[in-house]
Amino acid sequence: MSLLPIPGIRGGEAIPFSKAAPKDQKHELRKYYGAAGAVLHRAKADTVELQTKTDRVNVLKDRASYRSEREMNLAHFAELMSIFKQASKSGSGKLTMPEFKSAFSVVLGHGLTDDQMSILFMKVDANMDEAVDWDEFSTFMLLRAEGQSVMQEQAETQLFDTESMTTHFPILTPHKDMIIRILWLGKSQRYLTCSRDGMVCCWSDRLKLQRSFANIGRISSKPEPGLNSKTKPPWIHDCIYLPNLNKLAMSSDDHEITFYDSTTMETQLRLDLHDSVAFTMNYHYDTENPDSDQSTLLYGTDQGCVTLIRFSHAALFGTAISKKDQAPVISVDSLSKTPGVQVWKRKAHNDWALQVEYYHDLRSVVSCSPDEKESLVMATQTGTKKWTVVSASVRKGVNAIAYSKFPLALISGGTDRQLRIWNPHRLQRPTASLSGHLSPIISITVNPLNGQAISLSTDKAIKIWDIRKQQCLQTLSSTIEHRPENSLSSIFFSTHRGGKLIVASTVMVTYGLVDRSQKNRVRSHDAPIRAALWNGAFKQVVSGCDSGVVNVWDSSTGQKTFRFANVHEKAEITAMAFDAASRKLITGGRDGSIRVWNFNNGQLLQELVKGDRSEVTGITVGIFAYVSIEPSPQPQ
Structure with missing residues (x-):
């Protein structure tokens, strides 16, 4: 694909850049082309009937290939490929704009206006040769379907609000020692907290203190010799x-x-x-x-x-x-x-049993321990007095476990800082091992509203994980100094009142779920916006932010139509501009890279290498003409 003339480069000179599209995209596209061609060939030979299968979903690993396949199945690709071969009058497999409008008016719907068909043609024709071939069209459709699917999933992902007052101003409690357990008492609609020194506090459903009981459990039935039983303070576990x-x-x-x-x-x-x-x-x-x-x-x-x-x-x-x-x-x-x-x-273990849970859905008792050999043990009841016991070994053991009903998963975390996801029916090895924590994981809970796991480590880092996609969605870092140990000791997710996360030491901090409607109305980006450009050719607004995200907006409806991220990997976007025809988006990064995009489907067309890694502060696109004037021959 060719670019418009770039300032500083003369016509006919070798351009000192050109990086091919990512190999993984090419591999995926070749796979689709090959499969589509094979299906079409067999269909013409009447050996197979084209069928649509759009309900195949891998609930644990919803990868890009599955999402793309749901949007554009192979049968549809085969039909479109045959249209390209039949509609091209020149036999080259390329369609001009009139041929494109005529051929695809039936497939894409009679409801599209002539202007809408023209805009679609220009979106697909990224190289501006006024013709669209099968490679251009299939690449555009695949990448756009993939991008829209990812954008939809991100819009449906509900994270925690980190800007509310409750996250910056903790709830003070009467507890003098670390809170070890937060409980929700459903019948009385209140919370209960218990600390290591035996203090119990009762809270309303809005976390207003109602009553506190000090010195619970101080009187021991077995006082040690020489120690007054009424003054012995037992440690509550x-x-x-x-x-x-x-x-x-x-x-x-x-x-x-x-x-x-x-x-x-x-x-x-x-x-x-x-x-x-x-x-x-x-x-x-x-x-x-x-x-x-x-x-x-x-x-x-x-x-144990x-x-x-x-x-x-x-x-x-x-x-x-x-x-x-x-x-x-x-x-x-x-x-x-x-x-x-x-x-x-x-x-069950050769070391301490740190957590034991009974999961009624599984009819199983699950326990964990720092024991590296018997780290995770599951005992399933198979009869009145019969139990089947299986175990799994984990390097450095397991400190905490949690169970998710949907998607079905057993989650564990330990001293090796890895969050592991297990199939509870096959405990031999984990289905995924997720990295991200920098300190040992000490507690895990589950957000059943959104299928998320929430983990806490000793450095006060709280991570939100999508169990189905097996990735970290959000990290919550507490900037409050927690006494007496400056660490968090307990986390609890409550589904009451729309859901909230409560973390505690001797004080409590709450994180409410972000209201989707408020988020969509107020924010368009999660980082400062670097540029917002008007595109007259497509009647769109394209915006980019410091986190490397580009959004495409429909100017008539105000709706986001497309989104793609990691424009310059980990570097920030520092400059944006359209080419002269407003068909391509050119972005510059803080790392000195310059990239050219088809912004309607997120396809990387080219990367310009300028020879150094200095920050790109501005991009100007224009049409330049170079005139060479040769001196007239000198008289002898």
């Missing part, structure tokens, strides 16, 4: 809510799990674990049958054991409390002999 029983359960370093009334915070029961400390707990009950008397408590210990206790409410909480703060103490070893209680215990 985990806290869970039992909705059908209206109780809280806390595990502490005094080898106990203590149950409290969630309204009065009075002690109801103490479960003695002997020489084990429960680092993590989980709870399950039949939500579809509120009258059910059966519930399940799970916990993982510092010895996972214990499942299935109990009837009367069997565990039927004992009356004789005095305040003197609740009955039950040994975990004696529970297996108690009527109405079943205990299942297994040595």
